[in-house]
Amino acid sequence: MRGTPIPHAAGFVANDTPQIVTSRFEHDDSFTLERYEATGGYQGLRAALDRAPGEVHGEVRDATVLGRGGAGFPAGIKWGFMPGDVWPKYLVVNGDESEPGTYKDRLLMERDPHQLIEGCLIASYAVGLSQCFLYIRGEMAVAQERVADALNEAYAAGYVGQNILGTDFSVDIVLHWGAGAYVVGEETALIESLEGNRGMPRLKPPYFPAAIGLYGKPTIVNNVETLSNLPWIMNNGAAAYKEIGTETSPGTRMVAVSGHVKRPGVFEIINGTTTFRDLIYGEDYCGGIRDDNDLKAFVPGGGSAPWFLPDQLDLPFEGSQVGPQGSMLGSGAIMVMDSTTDIPKAALSLTRFYAHESCGKCVPCREGGTWLEKILSRVVYGHGSKRDLSLLLEVGQSICPGDFPHAASERLGLEAVPFPYNMTTICFVGPSAFAPVHSALTLFPAEFADRVSDDDPGTGLAGDLPSLSTSVPVELKKVSTGD
Ligand SMILES: Cc1cc2nc3c(=O)[nH]c(=O)nc-3n(C[C@H](O)[C@H](O)[C@H](O)COP(=O)(O)O)c2cc1C
Numbered sequence: 001m002r003g004t005p006i007p008h009a010a011g012f013v014a015n016d017t018p019q020i021v022t023s024r025f026e027h028d029d030s031f032t033l034e035r036y037e038a039t040g041g042y043q044g045l046r047a048a049l050d051r052a053p054g055e056v057h058g059e060v061r062d063a064t065v066l067g068r069g070g071a072g073f074p075a076g077i078k079w080g081f082m083p084g085d086v087w088p089k090y091l092v093v094n095g096d097e098s099e100p101g102t103y104k105d106r107l108l109m110e111r112d113p114h115q116l117i118e119g120c121l122i123a124s125y126a127v128g129l130s131q132c133f134l135y136i137r138g139e140m141a142v143a144q145e146r147v148a149d150a151l152n153e154a155y156a157a158g159y160v161g162q163n164i165l166g167t168d169f170s171v172d173i174v175l176h177w178g179a180g181a182y183v184v185g186e187e188t189a190l191i192e193s194l195e196g197n198r199g200m201p202r203l204k205p206p207y208f209p210a211a212i213g214l215y216g217k218p219t220i221v222n223n224v225e226t227l228s229n230l231p232w233i234m235n236n237g238a239a240a241y242k243e244i245g246t247e248t249s250p251g252t253r254m255v256a257v258s259g260h261v262k263r264p265g266v267f268e269i270i271n272g273t274t275t276f277r278d279l280i281y282g283e284d285y286c287g288g289i290r291d292d293n294d295l296k297a298f299v300p301g302g303g304s305a306p307w308f309l310p311d312q313l314d315l316p317f318e319g320s321q322v323g324p325q326g327s328m329l330g331s332g333a334i335m336v337m338d339s340t341t342d343i344p345k346a347a348l349s350l351t352r353f354y355a356h357e358s359c360g361k362c363v364p365c366r367e368g369g370t371w372l373e374k375i376l377s378r379v380v381y382g383h384g385s386k387r388d389l390s391l392l393l394e395v396g397q398s399i400c401p402g403d404f405p406h407a408a409s410e411r412l413g414l415e416a417v418p419f420p421y422n423m424t425t426i427c428f429v430g431p432s433a434f435a436p437v438h439s440a441l442t443l444f445p446a447e448f449a450d451r452v453s454d455d456d457p458g459t460g461l462a463g464d465l466p467s468l469s470t471s472v473p474v475e476l477k478k479v480s481t482g483d
Pocket residue numbers: 066067068069070071072073075094095096097098099182183184185186187188221222223224226227427428429
């Protein structure tokens with residue numbers, strides 16, 4: 001792979017939107033130190049080092065850089081949770097990107113690794129730490145190679161290491177390759193993996209990384225895109241950043257669009273104001289639905305997000321508007337389904353992923369995810385009964401008790417149930433297995449009704465399910481449920 005030319009980031013589509021993190025993608029050699037320095041690279045670090053660490057932290061806090069890993073928590077505020085008097089403390093960069101549909105961090109690491117390294121240095125300086133770990137997903141061979149080469153260049157040029165640029169600021173950056181587990185993207189599982197353990201999430205509380213993180217020390221975990229914004233902010237200031245987008249969602253954000261659009265790809269869009277309609281139908285973006293079909297549904301924020309309908313097309317990329325409408329922006333992955341989509345099958349494909357990725361630490365996810373997958377398989381492949389449909393919802397209730405968020409539908413006369421949900425699991429993988437099932441069943445009930453028989457084999461027994469195969473119908477025993 002070494003030296004493989006990738007002239008332009010596969011999948012990236014440039015347009016007239018201000019480019020904060022993708023400005024170098026047009027250059028064939030955007031990943032080299034030479035190109036980076038020739039296009040303003042490491043000037044943000046120099047600007048930061050001319051100021052006190054607290055001022056740099058204040059600038060990032062003022063910019064309101066929302067975390068781009070999924071939760072959207074402002075980076076500057078998160079950094080403020082680190083206790084000042086504990087040493088050592090760490091920065092961990094989350095480059096484990098594996099949410100279905102998401103492929104923006106990979107492009108940032110492949111196309112502009114120095115920007116990420118500079119972001120790490122600025123963050124380390126701002127919060128006063130000297131050890132950073134950069135965790136890159138196992139399958140991303142080109143990203144690993146590019147970041148490793150860039151890091152060697154940065155060490156050799158004096159940007160990383162001891163007494164950076166002649167100051168008394170020193171930071172080491174260690175690269176770590178993952179082994180390809182989705183759940184390791186969850187920050188505490190990633191920390192476990194870095195420590196050499198199986199990548200299983202920790203309970204929060206008490207294991208909030210800012211308080212008890214890597215090796216039990218205060219740790220910031222930030223996403224690749226979050227940190228890639230910092231050089232621009234140091235060069236241009238928080239005020240300029242906030243002039244783009246909205247007050248609560250400033251700047252730009254990268255979104256990855258996949259599915260049934262004419263031009264899928266990664267776009268840098270203006271945060272807070274760009275709407276899903278702009279993105280899916282805009283000529284500068286996806287250019288409409290393939291074959292000019294109708295839009296059936298779309299997933300607005302990665303495979304874990306509850307689905308949206310054409311009713312929600314005019315919502316902007318603004319978490320405070322998307323949440324009340326029943327979903328989330330998550331990792332910035334939009335999956336588009338046109339009128340030809342087999343909805344139960346689409347739901348199965350996502351649920352199967354999350355069931356497979358369960359780490360097994362908590363029962364509702366480990367067992368529930370598998371149940372969901374098996375029951376849904378039975379329905380999709382024509383062996384399901386009506387009872388299976390309610391069983392799916394019952395299993396979902398054991399993972400997410402209470403109302404589960406969903407979009408409003410004019411067609412069905414449904415009002416939205418706002419995000420988020422209750423959960424009985426340690427992390428979001430369990431609920432993520434249920435989200436597609438719930439969306440599909442709630443928003444497209446007819447597609448399931450058409451597929452199942454009227455036979456009611458019973459009320460379902462846990463003991464029966466392990467014997468189910470994905471395609472063989474079985475008879476469930478009738479048990480008393482007390483109702
Ligand atoms: C199951 C799961 C998978 C996740 N995967 C990723 C990931 O691949 N990349 C990422 O940055 N954050 C991921 N997150 C979110 C991280 O836990 C964490 O919130 C994020 O890295 C913090 O960075 P940010 O504040 O800059 O967004 C995941 C969370 C969960 C629950």
